[in-house]
Amino acid sequence: MNDLRLALRAFRWRRGGSIVVLVAAALTVAAAALGPLFSAAAAESVLQDRLVQARADVTTIAFYTPADVSYPGSVDVVASEQSGRGSVPGYGPPVHETVVPTSATPDNGLAAITQAVWRDGSCDHVLIVDGTCTVGPDEVVVSSRAADSVGWVIGTKLTLDGLQQYDNTAGSGSEIATTPAVVTVVGTYRPVSVSDPFWAGRPYFPFHPNPDGPGTVDSIFVSADLFATLVHPTMGTIGADLVLSEPESLRVADVPTLRAAVEGYLGPDTGDLKPTTGVLELLDAFEAERSSTTLAAGVVSAQLALLAWLLLYLVVTDTSEARGSEVALAKLRGLPPRAVAAVALREPIVLLLLAAPVGLLLAYGFVALLARSVLAAGVPVVITPATYAAVGLAFLGGLVAALLASRRMFTRPVLEQWQQSGESTGGGRRGLIADVVLAVVALGGFAVLATRSASASTGAAAALGWLAPGLLVIAAGLLLVRLARPVLGALVRSSRASTRLGMFLGSRQAVRRPAGLRLAALLAVTIGLATFAVDASAAAATGRDVRAGADVGAQVSVAVQQDPARDVQAAVAEADPEGRWAMVVADWIPSGGLAGRLLAVQPERLAAVASWSGEYGPVSVEDAARLLSPTLPDPIPLRTTTVRVRITSGPVAGTGPKVTIAYRGDSDVPTFTLSTPLQEGTHDYDAAVPCDVQTCVLNGILLDRARVNAPASVDLTVEAVQQKTSAGWTDLPANLDDAAAWRVTAYTGTPTGELAASSEGLRYTAELPPYAAPFVQYADVALPLPLVTATQIAQPGTDLRFVDGNGRDVPAVSVDSNTVLPLVGNAGSLTDLVALRRSAQQLEDDADWYVWLGPEAPPDAIDRLRAAGITVDTVTTQAERLDQISREGPALALRLLLVCAIVGALLAAGALAISVAVTGRRRSYELAALSAVGVSRGALLRGCILEQVLLFGTGLVVGVPVGLVVARLALPLLPQTPTATALPLTVDVQGVAVLVFTVVTAALLVITAVVGGAALLRQAVPDRLREVAA
């Protein structure tokens, strides 16, 4: 009891130092606990993101099989097969379904391709637009857009060819008579969300209607009873999906259970009844990211813990020295070694015991705040066994610090202990050797990491890269601060004989104080690390912005339906006539010939809308827009039923060509008219075109001799191109006096001949080989199609070809290349949408269509698109993508590093102030004595402040440049993405961020120095000389 009372009195007597030890110990514990706490929370966040963002077809455990859907027990067979497989946490009960492909034909209408679907509970996941969702055996619900597109209404009878029933009206015969099922539309629906996990990612909603022929429309939902009326056997698909219905309920701790349950559910491969899922691969990817995040967070927080431990060691050393006289007194009184040790260690141990829960709480609160701002919403902060282990380790580390700090007190003779002051020369030499050894080890470690990074850009191995900055900063900081000692020594010598007493006192004290330069080294290391972290974070933030932009393509990407009844391009032109904020994009994978995806854009809108970064490569967005839309003559519009060309031809030798006029209608595909043989002399050649009912442009003049097996010589001049209007024949602006507005291509054979233009018209001369059919084509469409390619796809100047949906070869050329392009990344090319639509067929059906919205898009942009007649499927934003990327493991680790490094720098700056507080009582005797002998308080104040400024300045002057150099060297070693990315991430110095950090840090340090110096001087009152020295 007396001991406790005495300990409390001692704590109160040295309250400044004791509180500092308590704070330093708590910070050490907090820093150690930070890693496990944050990595556990980050793992929960990553799991949530992985599960919630995963496509439904990945997370669903799909269980389906071909079966005779007319057999009533088929569903039961599947259900019983499935029921033995148990349940899976986070997943709902099985969703049963039966699907049969069919066509649906209304009376007196065109057939549409679709599928008859019964999916248990589908009514809960669609909006009924009209009618009802409850269906009988001969009733169906169809999609509202399909109904609108093909003219179905409530009450429409649909004949389903794929669902054959017994024809009871047929007479008896040797063969069973069947008839297609006829059903009645009783409702129309719209899916609440096509990405609703309930739909399991299945293609229930394909929509490519064709008013002129069989198109594809969304599923029609039927009653399960309908299948029982079908002819045996009717093959379809019967399935039961397990849908991940509650991903947010799953925690990291549940993952082993989830994995085991999924594996148990999948069971052995039994042939047809094998469930499939991508969730195991998803969990594998999560585990990989989790382990790298855990390692990265551990490495980062270990560095902070080490810094905090060093601070603790310095503080405990200072306070131990303050207890040195008590230990000497204990020895003098003959206390046994154990009692002497108790005197020496009682206080730090009590403080460490107090600090452990305080530090844990501190770390918990800190991580809770961090989690709220950077992790997925609702992620819990969990204290794991690893956290307790880290706290235990930190406690042991604190004990080691206390033992190391007190070790000399145990062994030093009593008299020496009373006489002890300052650091011995031998200690200084040992310190230098220790610093050099530490620096060499750190540099060696960095070299190893730099070598390893070549073979590991992601994963746990790469996570060790987080050690690199710390190692480099430690090495450089320790060595450079060593150079500060002679510099400060020179300052002492120069001011010794001068009248600048404050300068002398400050510089002398900065050099003399044992902990001074140690703290300056610590400060330099932490400021270096913080500078690196600020620079790296700014660079990574830029990289994330660029990645998010590249992934989405624009600030907002709206997936839309390409409806032949309402062309997206025309609708966007109506919604955004000035082309400032919206652009149509077709994402298409050619049928062959060209690797990767082909992204068709509108070059005139590209710069205003697309997210484009200098990191993509040398081609700017303006360059890309210009390259994709070379200067071409304006199209020649046709508004007529008859087109005429006037041609003057020389003698036609052999079998001459036939003159055929080509135009492009709404489909933008070249169409050739009937042909007329070329005749010598000047003649008009007329062709009928349907350009009164559709929008057409002139495409060119084909000299057709594709079936002529003989050479020919041609010399002709096209003198006029006219169209017939109500006012008679009028000339079209065909640019016949400009040879560059036309080109020669080949319908068959190779392009042959020369074009020349004059006031008389366009002259074409050629010696044609057998079968050659030259096409004098108006050059309003680029040919070959210019592509801006990803460098991985093709180098600039490479001739390319690709195959369209109808199997036609389309020539293309890479006009330039970037490492990365929007949306397609490093695996695709950009081209002009209009040109592609004119060159490639089946694009409308095969491509995914988007409308990208740029930064100037109005808030109601999507409503405007809808108002213009566009059917919007889903909306993806760059901000959402950025949010997702920002919660990936590497980004989280970097944020932790930034926070830890800044906290570390604050700790080190605080350590100097703490050092003032801890040594304040002793220092105040010296200052009081100087004051008593007549040194002015102004000089003392200047000395006190200058001492701090010199030490802080050393840390800042060394730390910031070291941090910048380290950023250049170590940033490339840090994994910034969980998986490899083609996007070149910047490693440039982020000047503004670093400058702001430096200025703020310098201001804080100066304020701390002034406040600390003034506080120190306030203690230096003459009465202090009468007190008992501690």
Next chain:
Amino acid sequence: MTTTALETGLSLHCERVGHVYSSPTGDTLALEDVTLTVRAGETLAVLGPSGSGKSTLLAVIAGLLAPTSGQVWVGGDEMTAMSERELLTLRAHRLGVVVQDPARNLLPYGTAEDNVRFAQRGVRGFRRASLPSPAALLHALGLSHLSGRAVGGFSGGEQQRLAVAMGMATSPGLLLVDEPTSQLDKANRDAVVDLVGAVGKQFGTTVVVVTHDPEVAEGLGRTITITQGRADDQTQHWQQHVDVDADGRVQLPDDVLRTLPPGSRARVVRQPSGIQLVRDDKEQGR
């Protein structure tokens, strides 16, 4: 005075004790062949100027410093042959030490009683139960009025008297006191001297006090002087060593200085048996 004296006075004997401080700049002779004996219960003042070696002698006797040569016996036990642990036990049970600068003897944050308890913590076994309570000790030493206060705010004289009390906390047989009055005014100095004298008389404790102040030494009984590491017993005052420094100057013993105060004149008389220093009466008469 009702306190119990656990240890009656212990005798002390130093035999040709010498000590040399070694340093990178060279060796310094601090003690040279010091031989002295202190009887049990006796109070001895070791008088000498600064740097004469008196504190070194005290540190050797306290077991805080191993002598370079010679032996020290305390109560018949040769402490120069003791291990560090035995020395600790000796200091815990039988030997009280009051070091120079009273603050070094005290826990500044504790009360006077806390300090007494702290000083008694090294005592083990049956002796522990027989120790005087802190209050009793302070009362016995006339320091009851200090008992409940934290010593950080004590005056110099109070701290010094409490420091002496700390030395007596374990009722030792031998109390060693180093410069107990060095920073005190006359009144406090007298109070401390009275206290030290009372300890010797009333507890039977052998007391050795090191001081540079002749008046303090005079108030304590037997005195030996120590000069440049050599000790002279004042009981044999007709023989005393003096040193002639590099400039030929001699520092006279204090008692001789009373006869020949600084500024007086003397005659040096050469005789067959030696040199005689005779006061010049003419000079004295002026």
